[in-house]
Amino acid sequence: MSELYIRVAEDENEEPMEIPSEDDGTVLLSSVAAQFPGACGLRYRNPESQCMRGVRLVEGILHAPENDWGSLVYVVNYPKDNKRKMEEIDAASAVKIKRGFQKTSDLIVLGLPWKTTEQDLKDYFSTFGEVIMVQVKRDAKTGNSKGFGFVRFTDYETQTKVIAQRHMIDGRWCDCKLPNSKACPDEPMRSRKIFVGRCTEDMTTDELRQYFMQYGEVTDVFIPKPFRAFAFVTFADDQVAQALCGEDLIIKGVSVHISNAEPKHNNIHQLFPNFPGGSASLAAMFARSQYQFPSSHV
DNA sequence: GTTGAGCGTT
Numbered sequence: 619m620s621e622l623y624i625r626v627a628e629d630e631n632e633e634p635m636e637i638p639s640e641d642d643g644t645v646l647l648s649s650v651a652a653q654f655p656g657a658c659g660l661r662y663r664n665p666e667s668q669c670m671r672g673v674r675l676v677e678g679i680l681h682a683p684e685n686d687w688g689s690l691v692y693v694v695n696y697p698k699d700n701k702r703k704m705e706e707i708d709a710a711s712a713v714k715i716k717r718g719f720q721k722t723s724d725l726i727v728l729g730l731p732w733k734t735t736e737q738d739l740k741d742y743f744s745t746f747g748e749v750i751m752v753q754v755k756r757d758a759k760t761g762n763s764k765g766f767g768f769v770r771f772t773d774y775e776t777q778t779k780v781i782a783q784r785h786m787i788d789g790r791w792c793d794c795k796l797p798n799s800k801a802c803p804d805e806p807m808r809s810r811k812i813f814v815g816r817c818t819e820d821m822t823t824d825e826l827r828q829y830f831m832q833y834g835e836v837t838d839v840f841i842p843k844p845f846r847a848f849a850f851v852t853f854a855d856d857q858v859a860q861a862l863c864g865e866d867l868i869i870k871g872v873s874v875h876i877s878n879a880e881p882k883h884n885n886i887h888q889l890f891p892n893f894p895g896g897s898a899s900l901a902a903m904f905a906r907s908q909y910q911f912p913s914s915h916v
Numbered sequence: 917g918t919t920g921a922g923c924g925t926t
Contacts, residue, residue, distance in 0.1 A: 719926090726923055755924065765920060798923050 624687040626650060626660065626694060634691045645680040647689075650694065655857065659695035698761045720774035721839055725781065727767045729792040730754065734763065742787055743769050747776030769794065810837070810859045811852040811879040818838075818872050826851060829869050834858035 625634035635653050639645045651657045658674040660680055673692065674681040727739065739752040754832070756769040770778045784794045810853055814826070823839040826849055830836050835854035853859045862876045 724924080728922065729920070732919085753924075758925065764922090766922070766924090768924065795923090 622687070624682075625689070625691045626653065627691050628654065629693055630663065630691065633746055639687065641729075643685065643687075645673060645682075647678045650680070654694045658694055658697050660692040661825070662690050662692045665690070675741045691795055702905070711781055722771050722774050723795045724751070724768045724770045724797060726797045727769055727785075727787075727792055727794050728765075730763060730765050730767055730787040731790045732763045732765060733789045734767075736767070738788060739769060739770055741765055743771070743780065744786070746771070748772040755889050761808050795850070797904055801822045810856045811853070811880055812859050812862055813877045813879045814849040814851055815875040815877065816872065817849050818849050818870065819847075821849070821870060823849075825870065827856065829867075833862060 622639040623636035624639055626637045627634040637645060637649050637653060645660075647657070647659070652658065659675050661670050662673065662683070663669070664671045669684065670693075672695070673683065730739075736752045736754050739754065743752065745747050749769060750772055751770040752767065753769075755764040756762060757764065766776065769780075771780065780794050781796070784855055785794060790832065793871060817826075821841070823841055826839045826841070827836050830851050830853070831838075833853070836851060837854050838850070838852035840850040840852075851859075860878075863878050865876045866873050868874075869875060
């Protein structure tokens with residue numbers, strides 16, 4: 619029963635999304651809601667009667683009809699009276715939410731005893747949640763542990779929990795951190811800012827704002843000058859921004875492509891590339907100053 | 917055959 623996915627869509631004509639089931643074959647409403655915010659249940663068309671049927675829901679747990687989800691496409695139920703409140707989410711749903719799940723990333727495990735094996739790591743971390751991968755980094759020649767390794771979990775919640783605490787592994791305190799190679803893996807995912815590619819020169823900030831307002835509240839529009847054929851649009855709600863990523867939208871008759879805005883580098887040399895006196899004096903001045911780069915938006 | 921802050925061969 620494990621590793622099973624059921625197919626869920628906004629409505630019968632939409633492309634279904636696969637939602638993971640639990641080990642016992644049930645599906646958590648929260649799993650559905652992660653992909654379809656605001657969802658309160660599922661229904662499906664009974665192949666025999668051709669009528670829509672509700673999926674049994676008990677305390678947040680969805681139970682398969684006849685104990686088998688089969689290959690049917692299940693349709694999301696939303697609270698009827700909530701439609702008004704769900705305006706922005708509906709807009710997001712209209713362009714399909716593609717990356718609802720928080721992606722996990724490998725975590726570096728620092729401070730491992732030399733003797734600790736991958737099996738040891740697997741055994742230990744499995745007490746927190748389902749483990750996808752463990753590694754112990756070893757010297758290529760000797761095979762000796764370098765005293766650190768990596769672990770990856772299925773669920774983001776597990777990852778959060780594991781990072782938050784210290785770990786006693788085989789008699790030593792170890793730390794789990796996000797590796798430097800992925801310094802901020804979740805920021806791009808949650809960004810409220812989108813990159814609008816293939817812009818034309820006649821598109822104004824006002825026009826872009828007007829256009830993107832239909833998806834949700836726009837808090838900023840930025841068009842680099844001189845013209846560079848792209849723009850940034852920031853929404854109040856990250857879900858709206860994320861829902862648009864990957865879409866090709868038609869603005870003023872031209873197809874623009876929406877993608878995640880890359881994190882701004884917040885680099886002093888990038889902000890002041892030609893600072894008089896060179897980068898050293900700039901760095902010194904920066905260090906003396908009280909100035910903090912904005913971190914509120916990516 | 918050692919070590920103890922860090923950052924990932926395949």
